Amino acid sequence: xxxxxxxxxxxxxxxxxxxxxxxxxxxxxxxxxxxxxxxxxxxxxxxxxxxxxxxxxxxxxxxxxxxxxxxxxxxxxxxxxxxxxxxxxxxxxxxxxxxxxxxxxxxxxxxxxxxxxxxxxxxxxxxxxxxxxxxxxxxxxxxxxxxxxxxxxxxxxxxxxxxxxxxxxxxxxxxxxxxxxxxxxxxxxxxxxxxxxxxxxxxxxxxxxxxxxxxxxxxxxxxxxxxxxxxxxxxxxxxxxxxxxxxxxxxxxxxxxxxxxxxxxxxxxxxxxxxxxxxxxxxxxxxxxxxxxxxxxxxxxxxxxxxxxxxxxxxxxxxxxxxxxxxxxxxxxxxxxxxxxxxxxxxxxxxxxxxxxxxxxxxxxxxxxxxxxxxxxxxxxxxxxxxxxxxxxxxxxxxxxxxxxxxxxxxxxxxxxxxxxxxxxxx
Numbered sequence: 001x002x003x004x005x006x007x008x009x010x011x012x013x014x015x016x017x018x019x020x021x022x023x024x025x026x027x028x029x030x031x032x033x034x035x036x037x038x039x040x041x042x043x044x045x046x047x048x049x050x051x052x053x054x055x056x057x058x059x060x061x062x063x064x065x066x067x068x069x070x071x072x073x074x075x076x077x078x079x080x081x082x083x084x085x086x087x088x089x090x091x092x093x094x095x096x097x098x099x100x101x102x103x104x105x106x107x108x109x110x111x112x113x114x115x116x117x118x119x120x121x122x123x124x125x126x127x128x129x130x131x132x133x134x135x136x137x138x139x140x141x142x143x144x145x146x147x148x149x150x151x152x153x154x155x156x157x158x159x160x161x162x163x164x165x166x167x168x169x170x171x172x173x174x175x176x177x178x179x180x181x182x183x184x185x186x187x188x189x190x191x192x193x194x195x196x197x198x199x200x201x202x203x204x205x206x207x208x209x210x211x212x213x214x215x216x217x218x219x220x221x222x223x224x225x226x227x228x229x230x231x232x233x234x235x236x237x238x239x240x241x242x243x244x245x246x247x248x249x250x251x252x253x254x255x256x257x258x259x260x261x262x263x264x265x266x267x268x269x270x271x272x273x274x275x276x277x278x279x280x281x282x283x284x285x286x287x288x289x290x291x292x293x294x295x296x297x298x299x300x301x302x303x304x305x306x307x308x309x310x311x312x313x314x315x316x317x318x319x320x321x322x323x324x325x326x327x328x329x330x331x332x333x334x335x336x337x338x339x340x341x342x343x344x345x346x347x348x349x350x351x352x353x354x355x356x357x358x359x360x361x362x363x364x365x366x367x368x369x370x371x372x373x374x375x376x377x378x379x380x381x382x383x384x385x386x387x388x389x390x391x392x393x394x395x396x397x398x399x400x401x402x403x404x405x406x407x408x409x410x411x412x413x414x415x416x417x418x419x420x421x422x423x424x425x426x427x
Contacts, residue, residue, distance in 0.1 A: 001260045001302050003286065005279045006309040008269040011056055014232065014309060015063035015178055016160040016170060022222050023230035024179040024215035026207075028057040028237075030117025032091045033071050033150035033182040035061055039118035043086035047072050051165075056234045056271070062167075064178060067155035071182075091116070094184065097146035098203075101139070102129065111199070118187045126195035133198050140202055147206035150182035151214055179218045183207035185237025193242055200237070201247040207236050208255035216262050224263065232267045249278060253285030257293060260300035267309055274306060 029035055035057045037049050047068055050058040061068040073085045077092055093114050103110045111129045112119045133139055157176040161168045186200040215231035222228035237243030283304050
């Protein structure tokens, strides 16, 4: 494995780069695999807010916009129901398995509740959770095993760049496909960060292990060709989600050390400029985990570099112990076992042909999806769009490629995507 620290100003551009065809991108999202600016936004409001959000998750979602459309409007949340799409009372909940493990039937005893993909922690209950995990340490591993992520395979990248409110489409002949793994951390108010330290780091650990495991599976399916060996990690849980950077660093390092035998290129994406302090923390922690593994007879190597993702890395340092030869096949079974979050997928819904001439395939897989307060009344499905004040500009050719210009403050992104898809499918 090679770990490459790189500066990324806009991950949308990274999705469109030929080096990342068939690559796996970790996407910071909520537990419903969507990107809402706050916990009171519901799926019926659509995906129009993504265009105004400069953070990593929405940028990834815009880059592979057809997949975003699919996750909001067309995913089958409940396999037993004919209804598709997420609604206020019918959403993916990738914490459902953990909740079944820890929660009782009495909501008063719950440690958190999920609202539109966000966790709202019950601070007074968290010391009890810490006590349970202290007395029953096996539950820590069970939490890692029961957390789930969203996996979207072979989703088409449609935008090659953007400049302000102008989005430039890839050429109509483009077949740029990527895999995306939708991960969420616990969303923590500053007042609960300390008390949440019993559970939040375990969620992060599961997210990073699942992402790298999925990257390995995707690379195997594609014979490690093109950019399939590339996986791009972000700092899940940072910023507004309030997770301690130490937890994030530890989760990244542990996952890299766990799967060090595989020939992946793991890009750690720092926003705009490499944070040298965080870089050093990750490198040091990888070393520590490798040394710990070596003491148990596992000899693996991680080559750590710093480089430009567009041009390829420039070797800087190798902080790992000398490796012995490790056969690729020997770690496949343990890897799959450790990555149940991507192996035991309960829902696998495929949307074909929606991406025009490129033949792209959009797949969303999640495990143990939970229907929140589900009922058979479809009144909530009838969302009134009459009040949508959408404005979409002209679609045309710019040096052989289509582009869309839109007023971001008034855009209905759904309509914009529809025009993008029409541009792709037109002769």
